[in-house]
Amino acid sequence: MGDIIHSLPVLNALFQNFKDAEIHWLIAKGLDGLLQNHPMIKKLLIINKDQWKKINSIGKTIKELSILSKSLRYESYDIVIDLQGLLRSGILTAMTGAPFKIGFSDAREGSSIFYNQRVKGDKDIHAVNRYLRIIKALTGIETKEIKFPFPPFNPSNEIIKLVDSLKDYYVIVPGARWQSKRWSPDKFAEAACLLENRSIIIGGKDDIPISQFIKEKARDKVIDLTDKTNLKDLVFIISQASLVLTNDTGPMHIASALERPLLAIFGPTNPIRTGPFGTKHKVIKAEIACSPCYKRTCSKMDCMNNISVNKVISEIKSLSL
Incomplete structure (x- = not known):
């Protein structure tokens, strides 16, 4: 993606x-x-x-x-x-x-x-x-104006009604294809409880167990739409969000391209190469010697585990929402 x-x-x-x-x-x-x-x-x-x-x-x-x-x-x-x-x-x-x-x-x-x-x-x-x-x-020409042209979103009526009813909401993306890119679901749940607004959790079929865990912990603070949206729904949901809290994953790039306020959590990968593009974002990354390692799996996960909930919430508050 x-x-x-x-x-x-x-x-x-x-x-x-x-x-x-x-x-x-x-x-x-x-x-x-x-x-x-x-x-x-x-x-x-x-x-x-x-x-x-x-x-x-x-x-x-x-x-x-x-x-x-x-x-x-x-x-x-x-x-x-x-x-x-x-x-x-x-x-x-x-x-x-x-x-x-x-x-x-x-x-x-x-x-x-x-x-x-x-x-x-x-x-x-x-x-x-x-x-x-x-x-x-x-x-032979340098591209001066960088644009991300999306096609029309055309979300489902159900998604439009949900977004309209919430008015002001955040998006949480707790999954990632690599195990090593995933911040702790327990920390995502804690962060969701501390955020001012309700959050919509998005992701694919493989992310269902993670999202269910967060939902059980955060209860009414989150709405779990994991594996319940198509791509056009997903893009629309992100486009209307007040904030996106995410691992290094596909929806992060959608949020960045749509210029949504964004906090991206990075561990084994390099945000200089594949981080969010633009200015309406922050990247939070633990500065440890082995990162970036580009390993898909890790038994220690120090680069992700060393990122605290308090640090994430503090960075979110510093974003211009």
Whole structure:
């Protein structure tokens, strides 16, 4: 999810600089809701990449890749941009047969071998600025005004009614794909009880146990919508929030792009590279020697455990809400 949000300024710059261009976007199934009906995108190409990882689905994967390859070549693309820079995305780039294939020279997993135009990315800058180096390579122009263009939200009536009834609320995002990125659910619950307004908890199916724990502890101070929203609902909920309290996860990037007041809790990752972008946020991080380690799991979790509830509440109060 974060990669998609970080790519939106590139979409905006392409749309502004190449008025007559037809833009297509290749996106993973399950995340397409973020870009459905986007006025800048002519076509969304949806791939089931999670299925590709399953050995017992290899037959379906080969068939899908064969169909996808033919579809990509049929489009006769002039330019293909690979922002993700993984082996999978590099192979898909090559499958298009486009005459101009551009990506980063320092892309991961050897994917740069699939490009005929390579741009130095620099991994010690924010991903948004890194991605925009592609635009500079294409146009020779530095992107001065960075915008994150979202499609129309179109949330459900139930979500609209809930948001209208609350008027002033916070959003809590207690989950994360990596175990090492998760602040303690007990601390999230304590923080929710200390916050001035009620909070909406959001997340996916895997986050349900965490959210249920917080709900049991914080009771009426939270509304648990974990795994009860689609992506358009989720974006709308975040867009109307007075504050977002979050781990380093996808919804954090949505909140940042929508310029919502935001406090992000960081541990094993580097906020300089993939933290919230912009100015309406604060990052709280324990300064310990082993962070950032980029480990998905950790038996000690000192970088997260050393962040207290009192510190989080103090930082929230210092935000301009």
